[in-house]
Amino acid sequence: MIYLLLFFEFFKIGLFAIGGGLVTVPFLFDLSETYAWFTPKELTDMIAIAESTPGPIGVNMATYAGFNAAGILGGIIATLGLVTPSVIVIVIICRLMSKYSCNRRVNTMLEGIRPAVIALIVFAGLELAKISLVDLVHGLIFAILFASIRFYKKSPIFYLGLSAIIGVVLKL
Amino acid sequence: MLGLKDLFLLFFKIGLFTFGGGYAMLPLLKEELVAKRRLLSEDELLDMYAIGQCTPGIISINVATFIGYRQARIKGAVFATLGMIFPSLLIITLIAMVLKQYMYNRYVTYAFxxxxxxxxxxxxxxLLDLWKKNIRNYADGIIFVIAVVLLGVVNLSAVWIVITAALVALLIGECVKK
Incomplete structure (x- = not known):
């Protein structure tokens, strides 16, 4: 039963892949060696497509890999498998948190974690900047976009659309 | 409070306009949940990232589940998560079926x-907003610098960064109290 197997394998990935979407890649590579669902070469294509389409990369990867293995239903089942551990674990944590939210030590820890999360976002942003701001022109567009975001404060979706148009017009 | 349909649609929109990993989602979440609807404070959004970072699963799904649960318990968690994955299911299936070549089109590449x-x-x-609001005293600064060193020099994983920060905060908190 390939659907059951798909659900189980992606459930495992969801359970052990801690962090951002690309952490699923090594797990998928293992899958490509264990099963004949997709080849490592196809995996490279999948990464390229998952990164440049809307949606979280990890989810895109699961849909694509599941589709390659067993069609439309395969994509759906692999994706559901991937997100099930998150839903279970986070619901448990929410319950625990509402129990301890008045605890002073818990609050001190949460407040202390915030600067560290900011550091994590800085590094994620830098990684993204490395692949996005490849030359002076890209850097200049970044500076202009950043300034207009600060100045006009329109919705992020507006700026995503604007930057797509800039990309096409300037042939980036 | 948001209903199940609203949760699904909200995260459908966020999934549709997220390009990249969970951090790319942050500006959208801030706009939709903090600025527009006032369902969360900025601090709570950061807490969710911290928790999403240390728990199994990809961050974006963890954050969606978290917010959904806060709004409408388990049903909310499920609907928010389904909304988040729905655009991926549609778009990726479509691409895998018929549009594979289109992804290599020149203009698509330019747009991306x-x-x-x-x-x-x-x-x-x-980040600039978060910095202004959350790095306010020496303790915050110390934790930020420790995190940067652990990330950049020691190359520690995010889970350990968050755990270390929590312990340092606890330590500073206890010392200040005394």
């Missing part, structure tokens, strides 16, 4: 090169 710059600019802007 532009979008990536936009994502970096949006994240930079959110």
């Amino acid at each position: 090169a532009g979008i990536r710059i936009g994502v970096v600019a949006l994240i930079a802007s959110v």
Whole structure:
């Protein structure tokens, strides 16, 4: 039963892949060696497509890999498998948190974690900047976009659309 | 409070306009949940990232589940998560079936090169706001510097960064109290 197997394998990935979407890649590579669902070469294509389409990369990867293995239903089942551990674990944590939210030590820890999360976002942003701001022109567009975001404060979706148009017009 | 349909649609929209990993989602979440609807404070959004970072599963799904649960318990968690994955299911299936070649089209590549710059600019802007609000005293600064060193020099994984920060905060908190 390939659907059951798909659900189980992606459930495992969801359970052990801690962090951002690309952490699923090594797990998928293992899958490509264990099963004949997709080849490592196809995996490279999948990464390229998952990164440049809307949606979280990890989810895109699961849909694509599941589709390659067993069609439309395969994509759906692999994706559901991937997100099930998150839903279970986070619901448990929410319950625990509402129990301890008045605890002073818990609050001190949460407040202390915030600067560290900011550091994590800085590094994620830098990684993204490395692949996005490849030359002076890209850097200049970044500076202009950043300034207009600060100045006009329109919705992020507006700026995503604007930057797509800039990309096409300037042939980036 | 948001109903199940609203949760599904909200995260459908966020999934549709997230390009990249969970951090690319941050500007959108801030706009939709903190600025527009006031369902969360900025601090709570950061807490969710911290928790999403240390728990199994990809961050974006963890954050969606978290917010959904806060709004409408388990049903809310399920609907928010389904909304988040729905655009991926549609778009990726479509691409895998018929549009594979279109992804290598020149103009699509140009547009995505532009979008990536936009994502970096949006994240930079959110970071500036977060910095102003959350790095206010020496303790915050110390934790930030420790995190940067652990990330950049020691190359520790995010889970350990968050755990270390929590312990340092606890230590500072206890010392200050005495």
